Amino acid sequence: MKGIVFPGDGTVGVSDFPEPAAGPGEALVKIRASGMCGSDLHFVHGTFPVGDVIQGHEPCGEVLAVGPGVPEGQVKPGDRVMVHHYYGCNHCRRCREGWPQMCETAPAATMAVHVNGGHAPLAAIPVSSLLPMPDGLSYRAGAAIGCGTGTAWGAIKRAGGVEDTVTVVFGQGPVGLSATMFAAAMGASVVAVDVDDARLAQAAEFGAAVTVNSRTASLVDVVSRYTDGRLADVVIDTSGRAADDALSVLGTFGTAVFVGLPGEVSFTTQAIYKKQWTLMTSWTMSTVEQARCADFVVKHDLPVDALYSHEWTLDQAVEAYEWFDRQDAGKGVFVFE
Structure with missing residues (x-):
């Protein structure tokens, strides 16, 4: 064989x-x-x-x-x-x-x-x-x-669900597109982020309410305008390279789920402790x-x-x-x- x-x-x-x-x-x-x-x-x-x-x-x-x-x-x-x-x-x-x-x-x-x-x-x-x-x-x-698709599902479940949230999904490869698809089907308003316009077009087909090419547009400005300054309830990073961007658009009491590798995440507690964030990883x-x-x-x-x-x-x-x-x-x- x-x-x-x-x-x-x-x-x-x-x-x-x-x-x-x-x-x-x-x-x-x-x-x-x-x-x-x-x-x-x-x-x-x-x-x-x-x-x-x-x-x-x-x-x-x-x-x-x-x-x-x-x-x-x-x-x-x-x-x-x-x-x-x-x-x-x-x-x-x-x-x-x-x-x-x-x-x-x-x-x-x-x-x-x-x-x-x-x-x-x-x-x-x-x-x-x-x-x-x-x-x-x-x-x-x-x-x-x-x-891949199950990994996206697992990340959403780790977040505790996304119904009636603004959810930002970083990376629109197969895992990110799956997360966009699931979150939209569950009732989230999804902001899909990538640096490739073709992937972003597919994210829109999968239900993303907003797409952002982070090379050509200010992500913080787009998310802030879309949420009237409240920023995101949930962020899911499937890229493994967008941790800083993910935290930059996470609103008060928000939840961030880090899926992609290598995925280095760092923060200073004094700078963000009043935001009351929940940060977690998800694996399959x-x-x-x-x-x-x-x-x-x-x-x-x-x-x-x-x-x-x-x-x-x-x-x-x-x-x-x-x-x-x-x-x-x-x-x-x-x-x-």
């Missing part, structure tokens, strides 16, 4: 791997779509080392077979499934809360870092990491929800929220598929990541028949 690999030297390859089988507690999944995530580029260039494993941590597909020890009816051949790409012990309090990436008994195993990922036709995956796909959700959307989402995210997408008929600007096949891996590394377009997905 062929699978995409990242040697860590800036190159991308396709290597041979043994065809997997469902082991104890696992299901064999036919991958239908596997998204390209911005963090892939850290793996490509070796800034975050990965093992000699198949890449891709946004897979989605169909169950072909189940291994021994899987309770009857938990999953069965033919089930359409999303993947939560972290594997924990399933017994500690964090795993039981749906946060295997925060497993307390041992470091969590992560697809495409420690174990094989989804940039291949087949994957053997613990059934504890599989989530049923609601009817009406495409495989492409299910893949996006597995990481729980299995519970991943399922809720998928249900919300279907209920509100949200255009998650429109996040993808390019589709690729496995034999186009090198070309796909050369394109993705330029970071001048949208999101890509590998599709499998």
Whole structure:
């Protein structure tokens, strides 16, 4: 079986791997779509080392077979499934809360870092990491929800919700566009910020009330005018490079959620303590929220598929990541028949 690999030297390859089988507690999944995530580029260039494993941590597909020890009816051949790409012990309090990436008994195993990922036709995956796909959700959307789009959902949930707020979303890549889409659907007035006019145009299509190119306009002036000087109730930084700008438009009693990396945040307490801010980080989402995210997408008929600007096949891996590394377009997905 062929699978995409990242040697860590800036190159991308396709290597041979043994065809997997469902082991104890696992299901064999036919991958239908596997998204390209911005963090892939850290793996490509070796800034975050990965093992000699198949890449891709946004897979989605169909169950072909189940291994021994899987309770009857938990999953069965033919089930359409999303993947939560972290594997924990399933017994500690964090795993039981749906946060295997925060497993307390041992470091969590992560697809495409420690174990094989989804940039291949087949994957053997613990059934504890599989989530049923609601009817009406495409495989492409299910893949996006597995990481990038789900990360945006998780950030909004960390903020405590955004209904009836002015929410400023920094960065309109796939995660930021997803945050804009969700916040608008939840009843927020969204101010979308980026330095690329094409991304801002898509943010408007996804429901942003105001778009700001922060290279050509004063962000503080725009947000201040829009809010009659009150500034934002919520800011979400998905860019990892806009912390100072994010805090500059955060109003009294506001909440800031920092998602993007590296994301250096600094402030002097004496200068801002009267603002009564709540500042937090957010990392991906729980299995519970991943399922809720998928249900919300279907209920509100949200255009998650429109996040993808390019589709690729496995034999186009090198070309796909050369394109993705330029970071001048949208999101890509590998599709499998």
